[in-house]
Amino acid sequence: MKHLKISLFLLGIIVSIVACQQSFEDDFGVDPETLSVNGEQIKMLNAHSRNVTDVIKCEFMPQNVIPNWVKEKLTPQEYELWMKLSQKYEIDYSILKNDLSVEEKKRLYNKIEKIYQAPNDTITNLTKHLTFFSLDRATIEGIEQLSSEESGGFQSHSELLTVYSHPSLDIACYMNLHFSSNSATKEVKDIRTGVPYEIAKDEFNVIVSAEGNATYDGGYLGLISVTCSGHVTYYNPNKEVDRIEFRTSVLAF
Secondary structure: OHHHHHHHHHHHHHHHHHHHHHHHHHHHOOOHHHHHHHHHHHHHHHHHOOOOOOOOOOOEOOOOOOOHHHHOOOOHHHHHHHHHHHOOOEEEOHHHHOOOOHHHHHHHHHHHHHHHOOOOOOHHHHOOEEEEEOHHHOEEOOOOOOOHHHHOOOEEEEEEEEEEEOOOOOEEEEEEEEEEEOOOOOOEEEEEEOOOEEEEOOOOOEEEEEEEEEEEEOOOOOEEEEEEEEEEEEEOOOOOEEEEEEEEEEEEO
8 A cells, every 4th residue: 555655646746747847838839858959049049139130241352353442451461461362262351441459460361371371171272252250359158157267268259250242232141150269278169150041131032042160270270260151042133033152261360
């Protein structure tokens, strides 16, 4: 009899747990086991929302072409490095619209020289379009941050990167970059990206088919590379279907 009472008691607990779980799903329309996954998705969506109303343009210049506004900002030595790089890639020079610090410039031109001289098996040789992003300008991620001791000196960051934008229409494709960095040791870890997505302010039917990822080359190049390739299909103002392919690397230095 004693064993029967214990069994009935345990059965009652199990039934209660199942009922609570079912009630949770009925009330909120979500399986509790998916909360951690959904939490990550919500985090990504929050990162999207910082710029969802704007189309952030990038302008990839043809090979061997450097805009006049860029030339005016460069020393002869800097111009020579950009000119060499432009022989291999179509480059977006928007990084130079920022007031770069001495340290940022030092890192940038060190990377440019290495990219130009990089062996054929490096990440940059698989791309057509090239743009740059300074890790110093990445947004601190999250409201609550761990103390330096708790995080081992690392701080989480996220940034919305433009991997493609149409030259004349308000259509662009983006990826979110997430990473942790240690300002003292210059180490980076936990590098990942969100799924590519588009923003189109014009009244066109737009479909983006793209794949992307992020890698960190801690050896020769020593930078984060966010690569994205795909195509944008849309109806142009003449109601005709256009399709543009892109292969972009965003190099975070």
